[in-house]
Amino acid sequence: MPDAVAVVTGYLRDALAAAGDPVPVVSRIPNPRPPRLVRVQRIGGLRQTVVSDRPRLDFHAWAETEADAADLAELVRALVAAVPGVRNGVAVYSAREVGGPMWLPDSATGTPRYAFAAEIHMRGRVIAARH
Incomplete structure (x- = not known):
């Protein structure tokens, strides 16, 4: 199956830049963490069919103010x-929200953060057999 986090982070980077808001979108929080950041993590999910996956992804949005984090x-x-x-x-x-936005200030820094979760249904790719 494809790496769902890589697919979605790449898509979000491009879509945010196209929307005029080029926010870093990552799977791991960099040190130092930029003031505005989106992190995507796979937190589970199941294979949907023999050829498709339905990963559950967590999305976290940090910003300098609560209002900006909510907007992001x-x-x-x-x-x-x-x-x-x-x-x-x-x-x-498809994409199906499974947990709506919630206020979740960063426990280490108190920085404003909102989070939500979604399931993304995607097709697998052919993997060549190794000999």
Whole structure:
């Protein structure tokens, strides 16, 4: 199956830049953490069929103010809802929110952060057999 986090982070980077808001989108928090950041992590999910996966992804949006973090999370939420299509060569069939936005200040720094979760249904890729 394709790396769902790589597919979605690449899509979000491009979509945020196209929306005029080029926020870093990562799977691991860099040190130092930029003031505005979106992190995507796979937190589970199941294979949907023999040829498709339904990963559950967690989305976290940090910003300098609570209002900006909420706005960034809502923008990412809208972009995730629009992810179906072919993304980096991977067919994405659907996105379904499974946990709406919640206020989740960063426990280490107190920095404003919002989070939500979604399941992304995507097609697998052929993996060549190794001999």
